[in-house]
Amino acid sequence: MARKARAEMIEETRTKLLSAGRQAFGTIGYADTSMDDLTASVGLTRGALYHHFGDKKGLLQAVVKELDVEMDVRLEQISDAAVGHWEGFVGRCRAYLAMALEPEIQRIVLRDAPSVLGNAYSQSSQSHCLASMAHMLQQLMDEKVIVRTDSESLARLLNGGLVDTAFWIASCKDAEAGLATSLHSLSIVLSGLLLDK
Incomplete structure (x- = not known):
């Protein structure tokens, strides 16, 4: 052998x-x-x-990175399978919030990683998400689906809101109810971006 x-x-x-x-x-x-x-x-x-x-912290960082990559792949599959760019964008936002209910993501990514790894983790983990979100938003503006504004600042506003909401859902006593109310609020926010309402 x-x-x-x-x-x-x-x-x-x-x-x-x-x-x-x-x-x-x-x-x-x-x-x-x-x-x-x-x-x-x-x-x-x-x-x-x-x-x-x-050390243990380094292992956590590697595990979180692996989970981040898997989450990105799942979100990309959602937008790729959607009928149009808007539906793909909305689907990604909704799916990201729904991931806050998954025990592994909830515990590792939304609870332990921020407290153990701090701001450095949050900033590095969000850079790819921000870039892809800004690209999608710019595409929607170019297609005249949503109102025109600076795509990077809009991506930061939306992404920051989604991340903060995911943290909130993960810490809710009734996470399912938290997700339901968050999805309703998300619909209101996103519909405000549309040119044809």
Whole structure:
């Protein structure tokens, strides 16, 4: 049997740690996750964790990045499958808020990441979202679907509102009710952008 290449073994170790981190952070949370238990659960040592991620915080950062990428892919699929650009944009906004109900996203992305990783995480995680939202808004303005304004500032206003609302939904006692009222408010805000009402 051929031995695994070093690069393959490194990637396999990294993947195991990410998967174990995601599982632990998503179920028991960052604060209650023991690094010894986490590494032992995948047959590794704490040294492997430090080598790949620096520390527990570094592992959380990598897990959040992985989740952010998955969320982006899901949102892109929604806009790609929509009948038109406006429907795709509205669908993305609604889906983003609905993700706040998903336990893994709620706990890791909306609760633990902001408190553990702070503003640096929020700013880096939002840069891609802001750029794609500004692009979509500019496209809608060019197609004369929505009123013309500065697409970057509008993207910042809308994205900031969506992110803040997702945090609020995640912390609501009744998250489902929070989502329902948020979706209603979102409809009112977005319809205000349309040229033909």
